[in-house]
Amino acid sequence: MSTAERKYAGDSAHTRSLRRRTALVDVALTEMAENRWRTATVQALCQAAKLNKRYFYESFDSLDALADAVIETIAAEVTEVATGGYLPLLDRPVREQARGAIGAVIDLLGADPRKALVLLGGVPTTPMAHEKRTAVIAGLTAALIAHARTTHDVSLEQDSLAATAPAFVIGGTTQTILSWASGDLPVTRDRVVDDITALWMTLERGATDLARARLASRADETR
Template sequence: MDAVTAQRTYGGVSAAERKAQRRTALLDAALEIVGEDGQAKLTVAGLCARAGLNERYYYENFEHRDAVLEAVLDRIAEELTAAIVTALAGAAPDSRAQAHAAIHAGTSVLIDDPRKARAALIAGMATPELRARTARTVRAFARLVAAQGSGFYQVEIAQNIVDFRALYLVGGLTQTLTTWLAGDLDLTREQLVDQITDVFVLLGDDLAGRR
């Protein structure tokens, strides 16, 4: 084994793999801190201590403190997208079954792990930069809803109208879920999913019927 290979590989793990493992450890630690103690408690020193890493490894991956939280939010968004797409693929081909499957899968990601809900729905609004990032994420999910709806209904509808309804639905879902998680909406989990499903189906079926 030459010197370059020895430097790159240690214990059968490459330098790239070790870097990825450190990044994952930092993201996991950030989610724990934000989810348990709030975004204000997220410091580089505290994060690295929780992850069991030297601070230099933080700056190996992130430029500033909020960068790790941004990465956590991106990871949650990716998990949400994967859960929704998988649920849609396995649901019956009718509007209510599709909507219910997607909403149940998406909300479960956040409800089943309250740390993710706190990070995505609360910490994601903590600074102007994070609010702007959250707004972009909402728009991205609205585009997903618009694309799925257009593919499902297969009708010609003005794109600006489709985009408006999709953004309205995703924005409303986000605010409703935030309120429910805070305990300010008297619905069971099943009722919450059913009510959100009703609204999605109502606006989707109505728009398709206006073609």
């Protein structure tokens, strides 16, 4: 058995390495959420994680790489719970699918407001981390656009609302969740889920009707 495969206290080398990486990500998440990231050092993070400094470079080659890992970890969790929230409801009305996904994300970010602050822009980050966060939000918008295309007439894609509405929905939703998770929005969990779902569905109907009206008007003009 190789050194990498040997176990220590019942855990493999891989398991121990993963545990150390997780500890560093968690410590970094706290520093980022409490707006201390710009002054963070490898030494201080390792001390907070109760790790020898050499273990930092086992998983990361820089502080920027660790910051990226924090955002990627949260984004992966959000994607997983959102997917798990609506996939079991594919045979149900779109409203129930939306509520399932929104509720799952609310529960994840509400249970750990640090994640909401870091992922949704509640605290400043490094330029690289900001780019990563922007890419994540863009990905969520693209996913919503793709989902909308499966529930509406393909011809609606010809209207600008096909892209504008999902971007508007994601932007408003992230700000609402951030305000709620931060305690600035004094409503219950069920109420915020219901309200966001209602706003999604209202915008969906309104945007769909408007897009169809625009397309019909353009068609009339070409006759």
